[in-house]
Amino acid sequence: MDAKRIKKILSTASPPNLRNYTSSSSFTWEKSLAELDGLPEEKGINIAHEAVDRHVLRGKGSDIALRFIDKAERITEFSFQQLKDASNQFANVLKTLGIKKEERVFGLTNRTPELYITALGAWKNRNVFCPLFSAFGPEPIKARMLIGSAKVLITTAELYRKKILKIRAALPELQHVILIGQQKLEEDFKDTLNFQDLLASASTDFTIEPTKPETMALLHFTSGTTGTPKGAIHVHQAVVAHYITGKIALDFHPTDIFWCTADPGWVTGTSYGIISPLTNGITSIVDEADFDAQRWYRILEMEKISVWYTAPTAIRMMMKMGTELVRQHRLPQLRFIASVGEPLNPEAVYWGMEAFNLPIHDNWWQTETGGIMIANYISMDIKPGSMGRPLPGIEAAIVKRLPNDKLQIIHEAGVKGELALKAGWPSMFRGYLHEEERYKKCFLEDYYLTGDLATCDEEGYFWFVGRADDIIKSSGHLIGPFEVESALMEHPAVAEAAVIGKPDPVALETVKAFIALNQGFQASEALKLEIIGFARKHLGAAIAPKEIDFLDSLPKTRSGKIMRRLLKARELGFPEGDTSTLETSL
Ligand code: ATP
Ligand code: MG
DSSP, rough: OOOOOOOOOSSSSSSSOOOOOOGGGGGOOOHHTTTTOOOOGGOOOOOHIIIIIIHHTTTTTTTTTEEOOOTTTEOOOOEEEHHHHHHHHHOOHHHHHHTTOOOOOEEESSSHHHHHHHHHHHTTOOOOOEEOOOOOOHHHHHHHHTTTTTEEHHHHHHHHHIITTTTTGOOOTTEEEEEESSSOOOOOGGEEHHHHHHHHSSOOOOOOBBBOOTTTEEEOOOOSSSSSEEEEEEEEGGGGHHHHHHHHHHHHHHHHHHEEEHHHHHHHHHHIIIIIHHTTTTTEEEEOOOOOHHHHHHHHHHHHHHEEEOOOHHHHHHOOOSSSHHTTTTOTTEEEEEESSSSSOOOHHHHHHHSSSSOEEEEEOOOGGSOOOOOOOTOOOBBBTTOBEEEEEEEEEEEEEESSSSSEESSTTTOOOOEEEESTTTOOOETTTOHHHHHHHTETTTEEEEEEEEOOOSSSOOEEEGGGGGGGGEEEEEOHHHHHHHHTTTSEEEEEEEEEEETTTTTEEEEEEEEEETTTTOOOOOHHHHHHHHHEEEEETTTSSSSSOOOOOBBBTTTTTHHHHHHHHHHOOOOOOOOOTTTTTO
16 A cells, blocks of 8 residues: 655755654653743743744744735734734733633634634633634534633624624623624624724733643634534643644744644644744734635745645645646745645645645644644655654554453554554643543543544554544445545546445445546446446455445535535435534534
8 A cells, every 4th residue: 555655855955844754763742842931930831922922032023923814815914023912912801801710712703813812812811712613603603602611702793793692692601792893883782892992902011820731721622523523622731732743744944934724613723823833933824715726826826835734625626626727826935735634635645746746745633632643744755645654752553442441552564443642742632621421431541542543554654544433344344435535536537535334234334435526527327337447446346336426515514524424314314413513504
């Protein structure tokens, strides 16, 4: 499976931060922590201090921290000094409102400056930031705010009227709603405050109170791909991982211009859209608009993006449009592209070479891990289809849960098992809020069990097989959807594919594929047969799909993940379960 590899030739002009993976054994979390400040006078560690104030203290106050592009492509810039002032003001607002340590501040808005100021201000006041996708409907918003005991909500007047008004009475713990933009003196807006007015009347001086490394900082809901979303708790100490993973896995250098396309409603948009680039002192671009290939290529060019972090779903959408459009743009600054969220098919890695003259570097992590755990580093050969190797400081293993609640570590290369991580890295989640049992079940002996199946090869590269819930058992084979989907993607007609197991009296399950076609291809019986034949040739008859359905598009979560469980439920006529994060559930 690892016959093909993309050999890396390193430029000596800007040597990578991780020069040589195999000699990275001197890495320790303590050394990473030592690269940060900690609060003055040993008063602990606070994410916002490391992200913003630290750079101002070092004379970098005038450097640009964030460049926001609104939907109309107007730009608003914040230097580290401006961000320090604005977040201090918002911390003062929260303090004045009486919001106490570890109480929850929810954000429900597009990717606008106010959301980022809210996050930083909340951390400074030692509150917990909890971001929600602004596209969520009232019910998912209510459910998450109830679980999180939301004390404050920051949103826009428009979203408030559309989504919050009708649920506000059902949120008895919600003390303050702060609206961005000018709300008129209307009945709808009684009992709300105005973000700009509050900020304008608050002081830009704020001293962060002592913050213990274990103080809760973030409540992040998982994507809900496999079931009901869980509220993962993260603490201030996580900043050590946010910082160092940006430096090592995304290779941040001081002059980089970085673009993370994820929304903070998904953990990537918080860990790598806010914390990681800021702690590394680099400039980040934040685009308010949703995916649009033309706009994205324009941003890459105009903003001179050098490091770009995006998701397989976006890459597949770009692939669907071919390389003609991207070729109309000059992107000489772009030097590193990474992707997370779903398996990255080898096809996508090769397409990156064609379109950008750069491979796409897959990396793997979860809401629960808080930061990148396994990655294809800039200095390391890429084996397309592999997630890469564990971050220095992270011990990953392929394991089997034994019936007596013991753990067996599988040392043999290529054998499928559950991906597990030795517990104890700084950004490891500290709980699922109000679900202690569920949290405990994730740990066995010294390991955190991820719920994903993978294999590891002789060189320590990890290969994603599928989520434990999505594995198909057919005629004695354990089939990972990724393997089948990647083979299907190689057919020129296939833009996206998702496979499920369908109960079968003889084989236990058979493989069924759902396919969205590339432009210029028409669904037909003949094409079905052709694709099935193609898959058989590549995978063998036992693993290739027996059945194919063509769909215009595949159901996805707001964070862009294909919801196989939904396809399966629909196929088998089962209830659809929690669809609160479904992209089209507005
Ligand atoms: P839920 O736990 O609510 O079902 P979710 O697992 O999709 O949702 P996230 O934490 O956003 O929520 O996603 C993490 C998961 O995404 C991983 O466990 C893995 O299944 C998948 N994933 C992330 N990155 C990769 C990758 N590079 N390759 C394969 N799978 C990935
Ligand atoms: Mg998960």
